[in-house]
Amino acid sequence: MKLYAGGHLDFYLPNRRSRVEIELKAPTRLSEVLAGLGLPLAEVHLTVVNGQMVDLQAAIVFGQDEVKLYPAVNGG
Amino acid sequence: MAYGSTAKILRVNLSTGALEVETLSEDFYRLYPGGKALAGYILLNELPAHTEPFAPENVLVIANGLLTGAPVSTATRYVVSARSPLTGGYGESEAGGFWGPELKMAGFEAIVVKGRAPQPVYLWIQDGVTEIRPAAHLWGRTTAEAQETIRAELGDEKIRVLQIGIGGENLVRYAGLTNDLRHFNGRTGMGAVMGSKNLRAIAVRGSLRYQSLAHDPETLLALGRKLSKAVRDNPLSWDLQVRGTPGLVEPLNTAGILPTRNFRQGAFEGVDELKWEAYEKQLLTARRSCYACAVRCKREVAVNGQPSPYGGPEYETLGAFGPNCGISDLQAIAKANELCNAYMLDSISAGATIAFAMECFEHGLIGLEDTGGLDLRFGNAEAMLAMLEKIARREGFGNLLAEGSKRAAEKIGGEAKFFTIQVKGQELAMHEPRGKYNVGMGYAISEIGADHLVVAHDPAFANPEAIQFKSAAALGITVAQPSRLLNAEKMKHFYILEKWGSMEKTTGYCFFGPAPRSFIHPDDVLLSINAATGWNMTMDDLLQIGERGTNLARIFNLRQGFSRQDDTLPERIFQGLENGPLQGLGLPRDDFEQALTILYALKGWNAETGVPTRERLESLALGWAAEMLPVDTQK
Numbered sequence: 179m180k181l182y183a184g185g186h187l188d189f190y191l192p193n194r195r196s197r198v199e200i201e202l203k204a205p206t207r208l209s210e211v212l213a214g215l216g217l218p219l220a221e222v223h224l225t226v227v228n229g230q231m232v233d234l235q236a237a238i239v240f241g242q243d244e245v246k247l248y249p250a251v252n253g254g
Numbered sequence: 255m256a257y258g259s260t261a262k263i264l265r266v267n268l269s270t271g272a273l274e275v276e277t278l279s280e281d282f283y284r285l286y287p288g289g290k291a292l293a294g295y296i297l298l299n300e301l302p303a304h305t306e307p308f309a310p311e312n313v314l315v316i317a318n319g320l321l322t323g324a325p326v327s328t329a330t331r332y333v334v335s336a337r338s339p340l341t342g343g344y345g346e347s348e349a350g351g352f353w354g355p356e357l358k359m360a361g362f363e364a365i366v367v368k369g370r371a372p373q374p375v376y377l378w379i380q381d382g383v384t385e386i387r388p389a390a391h392l393w394g395r396t397t398a399e400a401q402e403t404i405r406a407e408l409g410d411e412k413i414r415v416l417q418i419g420i421g422g423e424n425l426v427r428y429a430g431l432t433n434d435l436r437h438f439n440g441r442t443g444m445g446a447v448m449g450s451k452n453l454r455a456i457a458v459r460g461s462l463r464y465q466s467l468a469h470d471p472e473t474l475l476a477l478g479r480k481l482s483k484a485v486r487d488n489p490l491s492w493d494l495q496v497r498g499t500p501g502l503v504e505p506l507n508t509a510g511i512l513p514t515r516n517f518r519q520g521a522f523e524g525v526d527e528l529k530w531e532a533y534e535k536q537l538l539t540a541r542r543s544c545y546a547c548a549v550r551c552k553r554e555v556a557v558n559g560q561p562s563p564y565g566g567p568e569y570e571t572l573g574a575f576g577p578n579c580g581i582s583d584l585q586a587i588a589k590a591n592e593l594c595n596a597y598m599l600d601s602i603s604a605g606a607t608i609a610f611a612m613e614c615f616e617h618g619l620i621g622l623e624d625t626g627g628l629d630l631r632f633g634n635a636e637a638m639l640a641m642l643e644k645i646a647r648r649e650g651f652g653n654l655l656a657e658g659s660k661r662a663a664e665k666i667g668g669e670a671k672f673f674t675i676q677v678k679g680q681e682l683a684m685h686e687p688r689g690k691y692n693v694g695m696g697y698a699i700s701e702i703g704a705d706h707l708v709v710a711h712d713p714a715f716a717n718p719e720a721i722q723f724k725s726a727a728a729l730g731i732t733v734a735q736p737s738r739l740l741n742a743e744k745m746k747h748f749y750i751l752e753k754w755g756s757m758e759k760t761t762g763y764c765f766f767g768p769a770p771r772s773f774i775h776p777d778d779v780l781l782s783i784n785a786a787t788g789w790n791m792t793m794d795d796l797l798q799i800g801e802r803g804t805n806l807a808r809i810f811n812l813r814q815g816f817s818r819q820d821d822t823l824p825e826r827i828f829q830g831l832e833n834g835p836l837q838g839l840g841l842p843r844d845d846f847e848q849a850l851t852i853l854y855a856l857k858g859w860n861a862e863t864g865v866p867t868r869e870r871l872e873s874l875a876l877g878w879a880a881e882m883l884p885v886d887t888q889k
Contacts, residue, residue, distance in 0.1 A: 184504055186493035226508060231508075252710055252722065252771050253707065254499050254707070
């Protein structure tokens with residue numbers, strides 16, 4: 179799966195890189211994948227899988243799925 | 255005793271050439287410790303109601319916060335305040351950079367400018383010595399040319415220059431000020447007021463050090479060092495350092511709250527051309543900082559391959575000239591940013607006013623004969639840039655748009671009034687209130703007209719486990735609430751966050767310093783102020799400083815005839831968005847009105863009139879200001 183962590187979410191990923199590829203051996207709950215990466219689920223405000231906005235808790239990902247995550251962004 | 259202040263105000267009368275220094279008492283400064291609160295106090299006491307904004311009698315106040323120049327990241331700001339030519343009410347705009355700290359090093363907390371010089375002039379302040387110098391040779395020049403000329407003739411490259419551009423000279427009602435060409439007092443037309451006084455610039459140089467003014471310089475320095483290291487250990491300030499505000503474009507578009515085509519839409523099909531990766535690849539050349547700030551959120555850019563002296567476009571500028579004008583040409587938007595900064599126009603109001611004109615054009619309310627042949631349709635970047643030039647020079651149709659979208663709509667007539675997206679005459683910033691209801695409340699109730707820096711934005715307070723929400727507990731925000739909801743708890747959020755934001759504008763902190771928006775915990779904000787002053791203040795004291803500032807500005811507006819009816823939103827915001835995840839959804843009008851009543855009650859304001867009660871004013875040590883309310887509102 180290809181993961182893009184938008185906004186400040188890349189802070190939590192290895193080497194603070196915003197794009198990560200993860201090999202999944204079976205369909206997996208996205209929340210479990212993120213927990214494994216150490217990305218706090220509370221910081222994820224929007225979840226987009228293959229271009230569709232989805233519920234993070236319900237999302238299951240696999241193979242070449244493209245996942246984009248965005249935090250709650252403030253102003254400025 | 256040292257309390258973080260030089261206690262000196264420079265008073266300038268440009269009509270007579272008189273220069274005087276006023277010394278403030280510590281007791282006074284404790285109530286009005288700089289910035290917004292000091293400006294509000296001076297304007298209420300010295301500016302008669304209904305003074306015309308461009309009359310010599312208008313009073314221009316430029317005021318540092320008490321911490322401005324302290325060795326603490328993000329404590330760099332000063333406010334510029336006067337009666338606004340855009341709104342007719344209280345005008346105010348803050349900026350960071352280096353000028354505010356340099357003014358403090360030169361010996362002054364604030365400058366109060368009255369009168370009008372017979373010829374263009376600039377002020378030169380060096381370590382307490384002040385001179386009024388001729389500026390006819392600077393009139394009509396770009397801000398970069400003027401800064402270079404001033405530094406050359408005074409023989410010091412380190413002089414900090416605060417100035418207007420030709421926008422202010424030509425009284426464009428949303429002209430601003432810039433310092434160091436990269437930091438902007440954009441909002442409410444303060445540059446036009448300065449231009450009306452024939453004052454082109456204020457150059458400063460000083461050798462004081464803040465630490466010599468601080469009560470406990472060791473604690474302040476230790477805190478400053480701790481915070482400098484903390485910047486990269488907090489995801490919010492880390493993001494500001496890496497991407498800065500341009501990083502907002504993509505997340506806001508995904509959420510469907512990226513203002514597009516004059517706020518008709520919330521998602522923009524051309525967003526890929528404008529998101530951070532494109533900015534980094536096409537524009538970015540370096541990152542820069544304000545004085546003593548480790549966040550380093552400012553961008554340096556090249557425009558069309560040429561290094562720009564003006565800094566890179568912030569999110570607001572990207573939004574205003576980009577999606578809100580239907581434009582996805584990043585180089586053209588960066589060019590618009592350069593033009594705004596070379597001529598010193600507020601990029602929010604300039605972009606939003608052009609977007610308004612584009613909608614009028616597409617509806618046939620104006621045509622090629624009006625625009626001087628410019629095909630002013632959404633998406634036409636060339637026409638946008640050409641119109642920006644005309645606005646700064648007040649040429650042709652630009653002369654009308656230089657009045658701002660509200661006045662332009664009155665002149666154009668018909669449906670144009672529905673296309674002007676403003677509150678109290680000031681255009682909305684590039685944050686969609688239909689997705690962030692408290693931002694909408696901020697647009698409605700702000701004393702300066704619609705602005706985005708009234709409260710921290712709603713999404714930060716939607717998840718009780720998120721870091722922004724948790725950091726707000728120290729302020730008393732303990733119950734998470736959805737962004738798209740207006741209820742009593744949300745109004746409690748608003749009431750607290752507005753006071754906190756006003757405190758920042760008074761003490762000199764940037765919106766990108768303190769939590770919940772960024773990385774400085776409220777307890778450390780309190781520590782910094784007590785270390786500077788020795789006043790042993792509490793968190794409630796800080797919030798009261800903020801509340802005092804908003805009430806001073808409120809009374810200023812009530813004197814000008816503003817009322818509850820002015821605390822509203824453009825009709826479009828109550829209608830549904832045309833596209834994106836929030837398609838069809840508007841901000842519920844009844845919920846808004848009920849929430850406004852709840853908020854008035856929290857603020858101690860009369861539910862019908864929006865007038866502060868005498869009891870609330872007295873609790874804020876503002877009993878004297880109650881006497882300034884119009885007689886028919888004193889209930």
